[in-house]
Amino acid sequence: MENRWTETSPDPIDDCVRASRLLGAEPDLVLHGGGNTSVKLIQPDITGHEVEVLYVKGSGWDLASIERPGFAPLRLTRLRQLLTLESLPDNQMMNELRCALLDAKAPDPSVETLLHAVLPHKSVLHSHADAVITLTNLQQPLVKEVYGDKVVVVPYVMPGFGLARTCAELFPGQFTDDTIGVVLMNHGLFTFGDTAKEAYDRHIQLVTEAEAYISGSFAPKVAFGASSAPKATMGATLELARLRNQIGPMIVTRHTDAQTMAFVGRPDLADVATRGPATPDHVIRTKRVPLVGRDIDGYRRAYEQYFHDNATAEKIMLDPLPRVILDPELGMLTIGRRAKDADIAADIYRHTIKIIEDAERIGTYQALSAKDLFDMEYWELEQAKLKLAGAPAEFTGETALVTGAASGIGKACVQALRAKGASVIGLDLTETDSAADYLGLQADVTDSESVAKAIAAGVERFGGIDMVVPSAGVFPPSTPIAQLDAKTWRRTLAVNTDAIAELFTQVHPLLKLAPNGGRVVLIASKNVPAPGPGAAAYSASKAAVTQLARVAALEWAPDRIRVNAVHPDAVFDTGVWTPEVLAQRAAHYGLAIEEYKRRNLLRTEVTSAAVGRLVAEMCSRTFAFTTGAQVPIDGGNERVV
Ligand code: ZN
Numbered sequence: 001m002e003n004r005w006t007e008t009s010p011d012p013i014d015d016c017v018r019a020s021r022l023l024g025a026e027p028d029l030v031l032h033g034g035g036n037t038s039v040k041l042i043q044p045d046i047t048g049h050e051v052e053v054l055y056v057k058g059s060g061w062d063l064a065s066i067e068r069p070g071f072a073p074l075r076l077t078r079l080r081q082l083l084t085l086e087s088l089p090d091n092q093m094m095n096e097l098r099c100a101l102l103d104a105k106a107p108d109p110s111v112e113t114l115l116h117a118v119l120p121h122k123s124v125l126h127s128h129a130d131a132v133i134t135l136t137n138l139q140q141p142l143v144k145e146v147y148g149d150k151v152v153v154v155p156y157v158m159p160g161f162g163l164a165r166t167c168a169e170l171f172p173g174q175f176t177d178d179t180i181g182v183v184l185m186n187h188g189l190f191t192f193g194d195t196a197k198e199a200y201d202r203h204i205q206l207v208t209e210a211e212a213y214i215s216g217s218f219a220p221k222v223a224f225g226a227s228s229a230p231k232a233t234m235g236a237t238l239e240l241a242r243l244r245n246q247i248g249p250m251i252v253t254r255h256t257d258a259q260t261m262a263f264v265g266r267p268d269l270a271d272v273a274t275r276g277p278a279t280p281d282h283v284i285r286t287k288r289v290p291l292v293g294r295d296i297d298g299y300r301r302a303y304e305q306y307f308h309d310n311a312t313a314e315k316i317m318l319d320p321l322p323r324v325i326l327d328p329e330l331g332m333l334t335i336g337r338r339a340k341d342a343d344i345a346a347d348i349y350r351h352t353i354k355i356i357e358d359a360e361r362i363g364t365y366q367a368l369s370a371k372d373l374f375d376m377e378y379w380e381l382e383q384a385k386l387k388l389a390g391a392p393a394e395f396t397g398e399t400a401l402v403t404g405a406a407s408g409i410g411k412a413c414v415q416a417l418r419a420k421g422a423s424v425i426g427l428d429l430t431e432t433d434s435a436a437d438y439l440g441l442q443a444d445v446t447d448s449e450s451v452a453k454a455i456a457a458g459v460e461r462f463g464g465i466d467m468v469v470p471s472a473g474v475f476p477p478s479t480p481i482a483q484l485d486a487k488t489w490r491r492t493l494a495v496n497t498d499a500i501a502e503l504f505t506q507v508h509p510l511l512k513l514a515p516n517g518g519r520v521v522l523i524a525s526k527n528v529p530a531p532g533p534g535a536a537a538y539s540a541s542k543a544a545v546t547q548l549a550r551v552a553a554l555e556w557a558p559d560r561i562r563v564n565a566v567h568p569d570a571v572f573d574t575g576v577w578t579p580e581v582l583a584q585r586a587a588h589y590g591l592a593i594e595e596y597k598r599r600n601l602l603r604t605e606v607t608s609a610a611v612g613r614l615v616a617e618m619c620s621r622t623f624a625f626t627t628g629a630q631v632p633i634d635g636g637n638e639r640v641v
Contacts, residue, residue, distance in 0.1 A: 001028070001131075001207040008197055012039050012122070013055055013068055015196035019125055022200060024063030029127040029207065031351060032344050034281065035063050035188070038116040038124045039196065040076060045102060052076035056116050058107025072097075072106040072113075079117035083168055088161040090381050111381065114164030118171060119182075121192030123199040128188035131210035133278050134355050136185045138363040143185075146213045147206065149178045156185045156368060158280070158375055181206050186368050187279055214358050236330065237456045238509060241464040245513040246296040247321055247335065249397035251423055252463025253342040256331035263353045264326045273326055276367025277348075278355045280376035285345050286352070288373045290324035310374035316383060324349050337397050339423050339462060340436040393421025394620055398516065399462040401455070401507065403427045403445050403499075404472030408574030409523055412612030413469045414438070420616050422467065425458030427451070445472045445499040448506070455506055466514040467619045468507050470500045470545075471523045475576055478534035489537045496541035501548055511561045518561035519619045522549045523611070526569030526632060530639035546630065553628035562627040564618050568611045569634030572597050601636025 004022050009015055016039040023029050023037070036057040045051050054074045057063070061070035078100040082088065088096070090111070097109045110116075116124050135142045143153050152174045157163040167182065180202040182190040189206060193199035236254075244252045266272065274289045288306065291299040303320035311317070323345045325333040334349065336342035359365035367373070376382075400417045404410035405426025414424050423437040432440030439461050441454040459465065474495045476488045500522070511518025524546045531539035546565050553563040572582060586596035597605045614633050617623065632640055 001026070001129075001204050001211060003201060003204045005197055005200055008195070012041060012196065013071065015039075016055065016071070016123065017066060017068060019123070019196040019200040020057065020063045020066045023125060023127050023203070024066065027347070027351065028130045029203075030063055031128070031347055032285070033062055034279075035125075035127045036110040036112050036116070037063065037126065037196075038071075038113075040122050051102075053102060054079060054113070054117055056113045057110045059110055060107055070107065072109040073102040074100045074109055074113065074117075075102060076117060079114060083114060083118065083164060085161075090160045090379070091384065093161050094381065111159050112163070114161060115159075115167055115190070118164055118168045119190070119192050120171075121199070122194050123196045124190060124192045125196070125199045125203050126188060126190045127203065127207075128279050128281075129203075129207045129210070130278070130351055130355055131207050131214055131358075132183060132189045133186070134214055134358045134362075135210055136183060136187075137278060137355065137366055138359055139366045140363055141185065142213070142362065143183050146210055147181075147183070149176055151181045151183045151189075151206065152179055154182055154184045156187065156372065158372070158379070159187070214362060237459045238513075239330065240333070240459055241510050241513040243294055243296065243325070243330075243333070244463040245515055248515045249466070250321065250335050250337060250463070251339045251342045251397055251399070252325075253334050253339065253346060254331055254460045254463075255334065255346055260332045260350070260353065263357065264328050264331055269326060269328070272356050272360060272365060275356075275365055276370075276373055278352045278367070280368055280373055282348050282352070283373050283377040284382060285323060285341070285348050287323045288370065288377065290326050290349070291322035292326050294325070294327060294330075296322070306370060306374065310371055311378065315378050316386070318377070318386075333463075335463075337392060338421075338437060343436060393419075395420040395422035395467075395616075397421075398466040398514075399423045399425065399458070399464060400467035400469060400619070401425045401427070401458060401465050402469045402471055403503070404470075404523075405440065406430050406432045408471075408576070409568065409571060409608045409611050410469070410471035412608035413471055413523075413615045414612075415609070416612035416616035417467070417469075417619070420620070422616075423462045425454065425462065425465070427454050427472070445470075445503065446494045448499075448502045451499075451503060452506055455510070459510065464513055464515075465507055465510040465518075466516065467519045467521075468503070468511065469521050469523065469615055470503055472499070473523065473542075475535075475538055479536070480534055481536050484536065492537035493541045493544070496538070497544045497548070500545050504548065504552055508556065508559075508561075511556070512559040514561075518556070518559070520549065520552065520561065520563040521615045521618045522546065522563070522565040523615070524549070524565040524567050524630065526567045526634045526637055526640060528565075528567055528630070529632070530637055550628055557627060562623070564623065564626060564629045564631065566611065566614055566618070567630055567632045567634065567640075568606060569632070569637060570597065570600065571606050571608050571611060573608050598635070600634055601638065601641070604635045606633060606635050 020037040038054055038056040041053050042050050043053050054076045055071040058070050058072045082096055097113055157166045191199050191202040270292045273292055277283055299322050300320045307317045323335050334342045334346040356365045400422045402410050402414050405414050406428035414426050417424055426432055426440045427443045431442040434440045443450040443454040474492055476492050525542040527539040528543050528546045549563050549565050586593045611633055
């Protein structure tokens with residue numbers, strides 16, 4: 001582990017921020033909100049009295065990006081008083097911590113605050129270092145062998161008041177002049193010092209010693225199983241969607257890198273992978289054990305049993321679904337309500353794999369008991385968060401495929417669907433920037449092979465396709481039929497009609513596996529019910545594709561797939577309508593531009609955002625009883641009404 005300390009500042013809080021960020025930047029030390037840090041100072045309060053203040057990491061802040069306001073200042077004297085109590089339930093402890101703050105606006109102090117108060121040292125740093133956990137998570141732990149008297153070892157106690165009290169009892173009796181840290185079994189490492197730099201140096205030193213022991217003393221890594229990643233084939237894509245169908249509306253991401261495939265290829269996978277997580281706080285993200293294989297129902301039953309074996313009356317059961325699936329053929333699947341949650345589960349499990357493999361090389365990997373892990377998974381502080389969380393957005397866990405996603409109506413549909421919680425696979429001729437809940441892929445919709453590849457990539461990322469919005473289209477220049485150019489005619493039908501027919505064929509098996517039923521909303525046109533002169537190719541292509549959608553509504557109803565169409569008109573805030581084209585068309589009708597934009601019954605301007613919202617709404621429960629419908633969104637048109 002590299003020591004990355006560069007400069008020291010005269011302000012101890014600045015140095016604490018620096019040390020925190022250095023720990024946070026290293027995923028082998030802390031992951032996703034794990035770890036915490038503190039510094040003790042003497043400061044005058046508002047009355048001018050000098051008070052001892054503990055600045056400790058606030059919850060909700062990540063060490064990697066923490067800033068000064070991320071630290072909560074608490075009265076140390078009060079914290080020491082609290083430590084004299086025999087017991088203090090966690091929700092009361094959190095209340096007492098808030099009451100000990102010197103700043104009412106400060107974030108909630110870390111749940112490990114009292115442990116920071118127990119240690120008298122000025123600077124205290126805590127991480128969940130992989131290498132240290134590897135030494136503790138063994139049938140025969142090796143902490144003393146590696147560290148000798150440099151650390152005090154604390155048996156596993158759940159974070160909170162009990163852990164702080166346990167440490168208070170060990171201090172100062174077990175601490176010697178050589179002590180530079182505390183190892184919490186199955187949890188992590190604390191180091192301390194007079195300055196943040198000293199605590200940081202010791203942290204890196206101890207982690208480096210553990211790493212050296214693990215990598216140096218034993219036989220080289222033995223590779224198991226396949227080392228080449230399996231390809232994304234249509235068979236694998238469908239199998240993934242089939243599994244997700246049994247799980248329900250969740251995001252399922254597949255991982256097939258060489259390291260993961262080697263782990264899932266281990267002959268002892270079912271044994272080593274089901275002993276429990278590396279540290280108990282991971283249960284919130286990964287559940288206690290992954291599902292090995294594909295028996296979702298079996299996992300569900302086992303989870304219910306685990307709940308009934310360990311729960312007391314007032315606990316509310318979480319969903320009994322796995323968050324990690326390990327399958328020798330499919331690789332690792334990570335699961336979450338949002339793509340971000342599936343990503344966090346993946347990050348955590350990759351580290352778990354490393355810890356299990358290292359532990360198995362130097363001994364026998366062992367995790368905490370099911371009861372200890374249950375207590376963490378169903379910790380009252382976590383359950384309270386659930387009660388506060390409220391209902392998730394309607395499309396949470398669902399995925400939409402939108403073509404023509406980079407601009408205009410397609411882009412507006414992407415935004416509206418994401419706003420309702422959907423993850424989106426966006427196809428366009430140009431690649432768009434991806435985010436956790438958005439996969440922008442480059443594909444020409446008339447090239448069915450590249451569309452198939454994009455669909456497979458989308459399913460690998462999100463696990464399936466629940467909604468499809470074909471929005472890519474072309475609007476050729478106005479041409480009378482007498483002067484039609486065959487190439488333009490064919491190109492218009494190829495993009496606006498043929499490509500969608502092929503897309504429908506490709507997405508049907510996936511939509512059929514959508515847990516909440518598949519939905520298609522076609523972006524058609526006002527030109528279907530009311531064609532315009534000069535727009536023969538466009539009007540014909542949109543009429544044909546509307547008829548395609550109507551037949552799909554008939555054919556796919558037994559598969560619980562709803563197919564509807566919208567007919568927008570005069571949506572001027574799209575790329576097609578440059579200021580020049582707009583000025584020309586307005587002049588053609590002898591109207592001012594603003595008049596031209598609003599030449600509909602309602603005298604209103606239809607925006608692409610309005611079309612996007614309608615499309616998202618038609619995918620929602622509001623339209624659960626509607627299929628085969630065509631909904632105009634044109635401000636009202638005399639020829640349509
Ligand atoms: Zn911790």
